[in-house]
Amino acid sequence: MRPPAVLRLGNPGRRINVGLIAMTFVLSVFAGRLVQLQGLDSKVYAAEAAEQRVRGEKLTARRGSITDVNGHELALTLEAREIFVDPSEVAPADRDRVATVLAAELNQPKEQIAAKLGNTTSRYQQVAAAVEPSVAQRIMTQKPKLKGVGSKHRYRRDYPGGDLAGTLLGFVGDDGTGLSGLENTYNGLLAGRDGEQFIETGREGQRIPMTRSTLKTPVEGRDVRLTIERDIQWAAQKAITDQVKATGARTGSAIVIDVPTGQVVAMANAPELDLKNWEKTAPEDWVNRSVTDVFEPGSTNKVITAAAALESGAVRPETVFKVPDNIRCADRVLRDSHPHPVERLTFSGVVATSSNVGTILASQRVGDEKLHAMLERFGFGAKPGTGLLGEEAGLLPEWKKWSGSQRCTIAYGQGVSVTALQTASVYQTIANGGVRVTPQIVAGTTAENRAFVPSPPGKQTRVISERTAREVSGMLEAAVSDEGTGNLAAIDGYRVAGKTGTAMRYDPKCQGYCGYTSTFVGFAPADKPRLVVLAVIQDPHKGYYGGEIAAPVFKKVMTFALKSKKIPPTGTTAASVRIRAGE
Known part of the structure; x- marks a missing residue:
């Protein structure tokens, strides 16, 4: 008979030793990991943890x-x-209340806010x-x-x-x-x-x-x-806006310039941009038309032809011209604004009555090259220099490329293009004794210490002689007299000099000339100029002559500006200007 099996237990000491070895191994792994985490890699993990907590x-x-x-x-x-x-923080049961409150406080559609709350991703x-x-x-x-x-x-x-x-x-x-x-x-x-x-x-x-x-x-x-003066800006804006509406015109601009400094006192456009609701306005109406829109200046350009004729010595203010109501230039017959028999006009009378034919006759004594040079000296074909966004240079064709008819039409402002600011700058030059001052719109800025830093004065350039400027000013003053085309610009108590302009308007929509550009620009007091005011109205449908459409705007703006700046009348009387020979 076999003896019963005996269960033999392992050696307790050996089991303990094996267990200790296993524990030691596990603890050493943990210890190594701790050393790695807290020692070797501690900075890396600390940086990652900080990065998760840091919010920029x-x-x-x-x-x-x-x-x-x-x-x-x-x-x-x-x-x-x-x-x-x-949205992830807003419980579904609370969304309606949140949307209701926000919609009421922010004046927004509730559905729009609810949609944002529903975007739980x-x-x-x-x-x-x-x-x-x-x-x-x-x-x-x-x-x-x-x-x-x-x-x-x-x-x-x-x-x-x-x-x-x-x-x-x-x-x-x-x-x-x-x-x-x-x-x-x-x-x-x-x-x-x-x-x-x-x-x-x-x-x-x-x-x-x-x-x-x-x-x-x-x-x-x-x-x-x-350099803008708020009150004068408001007056200019109101006057041009009212006239654009009254005449059914497309657009308009009004500019006021300080004569001695060239600083722009007002620059208004119609229609104007409502800055509180600009999103509702088409991008094409964001532009400053006073410096971006180019147009043919018409008769306001005759002062440059007059200056060129006087500077060249070809004519004097009292030079007499026999002026018919039409003249042939190459293949075209060009006419005055209205039929008339042959008139004997002085050169002053040619400018005052705004005769196209008389101006052509004077320009023929000057020549194309000299007329082109004078246009350049007055700033045509170059940006005025304000640095305003979208500022245009206009168009001045090279004189050698003038067509037969352009040799005549450019003399009275058709065949070249300018901006409203360029035209105003021409009259600032004449009013300032023949010295052009680069127009300025920024009086200065503040430095980082909040101290005011004025802008440097505008560049001064002698364009015509003081004598020529004075003689042209006399012609422009006659243009505002009862016999001139700009009599509606006259201001009681003040001597005013200025010029009308009525030009055929090129319109890409009709691919040719359709409509008119009506302009008046002048300065006051005529014998001691302080301010230039320009008004230009594009495509009016109730009248179109500059003397009828734009001159009243000039009068309103200039009258307000003179009073606002407390500029008194000079108290002098305009010299008599002979307009017709024999008078």
């Missing part, structure tokens, strides 16, 4: 203001708040870019709290005048970048430099106390001070 935020710089010459703000920056939602949905701080406070203090709704500090651009100087000032986009006008031209200076802040936050986005933060302070934008 752009600190938007406050945009500088644009003011008129007296410091009245035309464009300024106000405090605002952005309202946003985190997103952690951020902007509801409003810039609202009043008081509105944001009401939203953020709702009872019970609107979970998932937040606000951020922002700025918003405001234009107190609405459409006052709208196309000149321009506007900024939602990101604060200037998109048109001076806001675009001076964007780099106005915008300043954004700052940045980094902070450590917890899982719910709250800042962790006593943790590090990095701050790069934003640098505020600098201010731009214009």
